[in-house]
Amino acid sequence: MFGYSQEALGAESDRLHQALRHAGWTPSECGLIAPLTLRIRDLARQQRAVILGHSYQTPDILFGVADYRGDSLGLSRIARDCDADTIVFCGVRFMGETAKVLSPTKRVLLPNPDAGCSLSEAITGEDVRRLRRMHPDATFVCYVNTSAEVKAACDVCCTSANALAIVEAAPTDHVVFLPDTFMARNLAAMTTKRITGFDGRCIVHETFSAEALAAWRERVPGLRILVHTESPPEVVAAADLAGGTGDMVDYVRRSPDTSFMLVTECGLADRMRVEYPDKSFVGTCALCPHMKRIDLRRVLQVLEAPRPEQIVQIPPEVQAGAAAAIERMFEWTARGQDASRPHSNAGEVHRSSNP
Ligand code: SF4
Structure with a gap:
């Protein structure tokens, strides 16, 4: 397949098996995906593309083709800082949006743009504007698992690692935390600030x-x-x-x-x-059924011929507001830093050894 020699396919199959055997993959299963991983890596090199794999992706993506694996914030920072022309984000839609917000001049591709997230989809920008009218005295904090539109409507964004630091750094005693109801309740137990939550939940x-x-x-x-x-x-x-x-x-x-x-x-x-x-x-x-909607064939397809809906676009007015909410997160985390988590601003990311 794709014109690779038996020798090249055998070497790739062996490389894959070295990593994937720890996740239960057999040599024959690795042999089946070897043509795909070789072709994807070749296309990525030709297009100066970086492939990012969220930790919830399957091992064949993380250890077969991804340049980096990690959490959504760590990967978005890689997207911003790397010198690639194209970012292929193997993750759900809000992650591709966050990467695009942080690196607006790069082409950001989503292998499956229909891969959503129950948290992200629990709330819209209009919901935030309605809540703002109800709570004009509050600081609005949104979890990173939100659309760019929701981030743009909030004051500041946060991750699970820096949520407490952000709440502590908020300039008001009342914080509206969106959209995860459990995170809001977990935070309320750790702070003296008044936390108002929402009813979003992660189905996992x-x-x-x-x-x-x-x-x-x-x-x-x-x-x-x-x-x-x-x-x-x-x-x-x-x-x-x-x-x-x-x-x-x-x-x-x-x-x-x-x-x-x-x-x-x-x-x-x-x-x-x-x-x-x-x-x-x-x-x-x-x-997570959303995370598992991405596979090697979709990664290959998006590199070969991306459809318009696979290319992440953010309206200019949303881009500016969402970028401001993320930048404030970086500033406020330094202010409200939890000493036990000195790296909470960076996200987690690991450079892959994929060739
Ligand atoms: S695991 Fe939960 S929070 Fe993460 S993408 Fe899936 S539904 Fe969203």
Whole structure:
């Protein structure tokens, strides 16, 4: 396929298997995708494109073709700082929008523009304007999992890693936190400020229960349970660490412990199995149907001939407002910095060894 020699295909298949075997891939499965990964990497080189893979993507994308893997903020910063002409963002729509806001002169491509997010879709710019009329005294903080339009309507944006620092740095005692209801409740327990939430939920993280975590703790001695802050408060309370995906990656990297449960989307555990084959990752995770709408064939198609809807466009008036909300996040995090998370402004990102 694509004119590659048997020798080239064999070498690529071996390269893939070295990484993907830790995620359960067989040699024959790696052989099947070898022509695709070779072609995608060749096209990316020819087009001066950088491929970004969110941690919830499948291992064949993260370890087969991505130049960088990480969380949405870390990857968006790479999109901004790299000298590529084109960014292929393997992630959901709001992530491509954030990358475009931070790097407006680059072409940002989404392999599947229909891949959404239940949090991002829970709220619109019009909802924010209505809430602003109801709460004129409040600072409006939106989670990074929002559209560019919602970011532009808010004062400041945040991530799961820097949310508390942003709330503490807000100039008012009343903060409207959008749209994740669980994050708002988790934050309210950590600050003296008045937090008004919204009713957005992540369809992945709302499914976890404290009872399931307790059962796993009994079953696996020494287990460390790491929970995403998009989860319900009782699940967060049962964790050894609550944070974003970057915090979880950092915890696993630094910890001398060997058994972990990552209470988040399954892709992160697959990624960690490949990166830390000597550690074990057990128990509860859940698939995000939106994240899993991206695959190698779509990555290839978007590089070969992107359709108009796959090229991220942000209206100029939205671009300016959303960029201001993100820039304020960088400024305010430095002001309200939580000393236990000195890198919370950077996002998490890992350079890949894909050729
Ligand atoms: S895991 Fe949740 S927050 Fe992340 S993209 Fe899927 S629905 Fe959205």
